[in-house]
Amino acid sequence: MxxxxxxxxxxxxxxxxxxxxxxxxxxxxxxxxxxxxxxxxxxxxxxxxxxxxxxxxxxxxxxxxxxxxxxxxxxxxxxxxxxxxxxxxxxxxxxxxxxxxxxxxxxxxxxxxxxxxxxxxxTTRQVLWHNSFLFICGFIFFFLIAPIIIIIPLSFNAQDFFTFTPEMLALKAEGFSTKHYEDFFTNQDWLRPMRNSLIIAPFATVISVTLGTLAAIGLSQSHVPFRQTIMAILISPMIVPLIISATGMFFFYSKMGLWMEDTLGISKSLSGYIKVILAHAALGIPFVIITVTATLVGFDKSLTRAAANMGANPVTTFFKVQMPLILPGVISGGLFAFITSFDEVVVVLFVGAAAQKTLPWQMFTGLREQISPTILAVATILVIVSILLLTTVELLRRRSERLRGMSPG
Amino acid sequence: MSPCNTGDNIMTDATGPMMAADGRPLKASLNRALRRQKLRALALIAPLLVFIMFTFIIPIGQMLFRSVENQIVSDVLPTTVAALENWDAETGQAPDEDVFYALTQDLMVAVEKKQHTRLGSRLNYEMTGISSLFRKSGRSVDDIGEVYADQFIDLDPRWGEAEFWADLMGAEGLTPDMPFEMHPDVFTTFARAAPAYAAFAATIASEDGDDPREEEPWNSVYLALYEDLKEAPKFTNAPKGIEIMSEFAPQVVDFETIDLAAEFADIDEDWVDPAVWQTIQTYAPEFTNGYFLNSIDRQKTPDGAEWRPEDEQIYLKLFWRTMLMSLAITGSCILLGYPVAWLLANLPMRTANVLMILVLLPFWTSLLVRTSAWKVLLQQQGVINDLLVWIGIVADDNRLALINNATGTVIAMTHILLPFMILPLYSVMKTIPPAYLRAAKSLGATNWTAFWRVYFPQSVPGIGAGSILVFILAIGYYITPEIVGGTKGVFISNRIAYHISSSLNWGLAAALGTILLALVLVFYWLYDRIVGIDNVKLGG
Structure with a gap:
């Protein structure tokens, strides 16, 4: 002031x-x-x-x-x-x-x-530097956000170009159209991958969240033998380059697929989905572990002891006391796992068959071979999805912080 | 970390006498509780650990194993490999008849099992031309020995009957509905024909489901029979088939013979080239370091490992380029991330939270979306070039090449990985009290000194954490370089993918992958030492 x-x-x-x-x-x-x-x-x-x-x-x-x-x-x-x-x-x-x-x-x-x-x-020089610094930061924020924002108007291009046409720059109505969106919502080449993505991602998320939450609770106990090693193994899917995971899974899962088809008599299409779901679940696990462990760090263990003191068995304690408190962390972990699977292309490219083609896969082929402007419409839709996800995660994080603030950590 | 440590709680729960409440000694009781606690924790972790083991660790382990595995040569050409052991490459001569005889037998089986093309492509990685050599030979190898088959059938038409052969070689008391079995004794009588016939019987049974009792043997079996009868060994006891042996042995002496080496040379001159044989001999062992040597631009020669010719050296360069570009990306992430993180850490909470969204939105946006955005922006006819032409910085006929080269990869990946730099930097800078800077200044430091001597050293852990994370992620990237990198901006990952899906040289892909993984794991270990895996932060 x-x-x-x-x-x-x-x-x-x-x-x-x-x-x-x-x-x-x-x-x-x-x-x-x-x-x-x-x-x-x-x-x-x-x-x-x-x-x-x-x-x-x-x-x-x-x-x-x-x-x-x-x-x-x-x-x-x-x-x-x-x-x-x-x-x-x-x-x-x-x-x-x-x-x-x-x-x-x-x-x-x-x-x-x-x-x-x-x-x-x-001094004048300090003022000049201060303001230049703010301008530089502004440019960096611009660099971060502009590429994502710019595809939104481009996706309404009436031409099949990837740049602004003179009509668009003059803001004339004939320069814009929703034809790329119509293409997306009517073309089976895009709808089928969309459906596949929506099948695979939720299943993979459920697997990683269930197993990941259990393990995170286990890891946050005070005496865990080989904690560091176990943690390193569980985080490794995030660190190992995707191409290496994909290559390894390519060989192993093709054998596993044959085994499922021959021994268990599962249809080729179903076994294909199972393979991709398992692979994606493995990739999503580090994110669940990291977010849930972070939430558990602030969890007050005297609450569970209090519950036990009042006669609740461990299962009741978990569902009635611990779960509601760590739920925001679990949900954001789940969202991370979901977006990992929903966004994943390398592993599905190697593990999946054409029947399991997902949305990112279709985008990848589109970008590599016949680049069609529908990709921009899809990209815009995905940007909106990510904005929604980001908002959810932010709200959950604040809620989690509030909850933690209530209980003396 | 939680201040509540359960270890302390046990102590407080059971303070008092040295006996626990149930009358046991306190120490034993504590140990038991601790053990139970450990077991419970492990039981909670176990399902996930097993899951990760099966879906992730084992597949990668198996893949790594492929980088040294080389069973195909000894699997497809077992007897040839054995016969080649006595051959010395130094002589500069093609191997002797025995090796060519073994090759005939092995190749016949391989062709029926359709393995010879796979072996050909495997050996082709080591010496160009072997693939076509095997394919060509596969088409003609069944003619070798035909001259003997004709002569045997001329001698006695029974030799052309499947039934006669089956009786000669088969076990006693075989009924037609039983699968065919060899008689153990014939292996003594017909040292060569019996294994050849056994291979024939097993192959047609497994490949086409045929019964050897209904099929005339391959020409190579007649070749083997001739070799046996020519030598006509004398037996003291009388194993099965000895009467046939003694009946025909005298008659084969005036057979028209063939020179196997010449026959193979007829199919392809390369078969008498010692270099081909040397390659087969070098890659005969079941395990090889050949793929690893290959992936660092060296090759196996009889005199040990040697550098490949200058124009074939690509992998070391590619590794080097991957490292350099990852470093460039890490560097530009530090340059761009540091000011932003500083600003975020020093602004009031409310403003910082709003600006944080600008960092987190790219982080949450699909990788494919960001990559396609850059592909669209950086094109020759794309938005950035259009803008530059429009402003007049760049001439229309001289648009900048921003895509399909290293520039494109570095720009796009800096944008993609920047949040991974900003977030750790931000969380470290949040913990640096602003009072330190003020204190330094009030003690007479200039702005620069205060920053460089007081603030910067405290933010180094954040730079370390962010850099290692960005570097680890960058070094293994595949998608973005593939789309915006062209040929000059690709990483080692793209080469691995190429070997997996296009050239099908899986062993080399596995070796390259192993080296890349080793590199990444070194940095992962460093990260764990410096930052701790527990401290990985996602989204602020």
Missing amino acids: TVALTAAEVAAKKDNLWGFTIPITALFGAILGILAGQAAGLGILTGLVAGLVMGAVIAFVLCRFLPRRTGRWAAIIGFAVLGFIFGQLGGALAGAICGAVLGWCAYWLHSGDYRAGVPPYA
Whole structure:
């Protein structure tokens, strides 16, 4: 609070509009102007000069005459109108973005907010470094998230291209369509893998969660012989490169499949599913172990002793006392196991037959051989699924922390 | 770790006299309780351990075993391998008639069992051309010995009858519904024809379900018979078939004969090439280090292991490239992950949680989605190139090659593995009190000194944990390099997959896999030592 105040005072004391805010805003304007000039085909120099002038004017007008909120909206609307004249709807959007950036920039510099994160005694170089650092972090976050976000608009492409068409950039309705989604929901080449994935993943999850939770409870006891070795073995499916697991399983499971078909008389298709489910269960186990063990670390063992003291047998104690408390961990472990199986392609590629083709497998073949834009529609759907999963896991984690907070760990 | 330690509880439960409540000595009672506790823990773990053993550890163990296993040569060519033992490659001569005789017999069985092509492709890994040599020979080997078959049948038409052969070789008292069995004595009388006939009988029975009593033997059996009769040994006692032996032995002396080596040379000149035989001899043992030598670009020669020719050395380079690219990926993950983790650890909780979602969303998004996104973005006609052309940094006819090379792999995998770097770094940085930095600064340190001398050393464990995790995951990656790596950006995993599914050189794939696994396990062990497996964190 004091810091912000002092910073504002410092800024207010010397009105640095001409020496600071206007030149820097003009610089930003020039950069945006170069981009806009290039895009509109006016040439770099024209864009640079126009941007420079516009940045300076914006900074002067906004900081001198308009309060913050009004000024920023004015900048956005003004630039949007300007963009609309040059490039219709797409131009308007680009203009609005430019306006927002310049408007924010002008106020941010003029009000002294740019010093909010550093102590008032910081030198110019320190302030510059602090803000560059924030910009760098912003770019890294952009790098993390942009590739995932960008496929969402691309999946509505009306053409079979993997880039934005001019129609899309101009935000024209004919540039967009849901035809790739229609293809996904009507094409058996995609629906069958989808169904297979939805069969295999839940079964694999159930196996890994059941066995994994039991083992995690065993591992969290205070006296476990060879604990370190056992843990290393149980975590190994996560560490061993998938290609090695896949190769090993390829040989072993093909023999096991023959044995199941010949000795047990199981049909070829069923034995194929069993093989993939077992393989995926093995791959999901480390995730269950890790999450459930982490939850059990904070589990108060006096609760089970209290239950036993009051006459509950171990099974009742487990289901009535321990299970409800570790349930969030178990569920997030299960979600991890589910996504591992749902997302897995190397092992199923080697262990499964064509009848067990899963969604990632189909995507993989699609990417390697005949890359079809339907992949982007599938990818978008999967991104939405992962957002839902992430939200669930986050909520569960918070709940688990709350529960743990209640009981003295 | 939980402060509640059950060991202490036992002590508190049973404090007091040295006798436990049930009257036993306290020590024994405690031991029993401890033992029971251990057993209960193990019983809970056991199902999963067994499951992992069967679905994961044993399959991998078996796969590793394939890297040294080499039974196929001695399985398919058992007598040839035995006969070759006396042959010395140094002479520069093709082996003698005995070896070619053994080869005829072995190859006949192998062709019927369709094993000769597999053996051919196995030996082809060691010497190019052997595969076609075996395939070609497989088509013609049944003609060898035909000249003897014709002469025997000319001599006595009974030799052309299946029944006559079966009576000569078969056990006594065989009824037609019993499976055919050899008479033990004929192996003494017909030292060569009997094993040849036995092999014939067993092969047609197992492969086609035929009865030798209804099939005329192969030409190679006549060849064996001729070899026996030619020598016409004298027996003191009279085992089965001796009368046939003495009846025909004098008559074969003026048979038209053939030179087996010449016959094989007729099929393919390579059979008299000592190099082919040397390869067979070198790879005859049941276990070999040949695959491992192969996977480090060396080869077996009579003088021991040698480097392969310069232009055939690919694997060491590939391992080296895999390591370098994994290091590059780890390095760029540190560069990108460190500032972000620092920011997250130092922001107020609420803001940090929101930004954390930007890290966790890629982590939860399907690998295939992220890889396809990069494939779409990095293409020559993709979004990034379009953007660069649009801004004017890159000329339209000179678009950057960002995909199907090492650049594409490094960019895409850095993005994919970055969360694995940020999360451990974040959890370590959370534990570093911000007061340390302030204290350093108030004692007169510059920003840089305070960071480098005070903060950075404390964050090193996080860098270590993240780097090892990223490196382990990167070194074995398959999917992403396969899709965005082209030929220049692939890893050793892609080569393993190629040998498993395309070239079918499983032994070499297993050897490469063993080396890769060993590398990974070294780093896993390091990770366990430095971080502890228990401390692996998933999603914050």
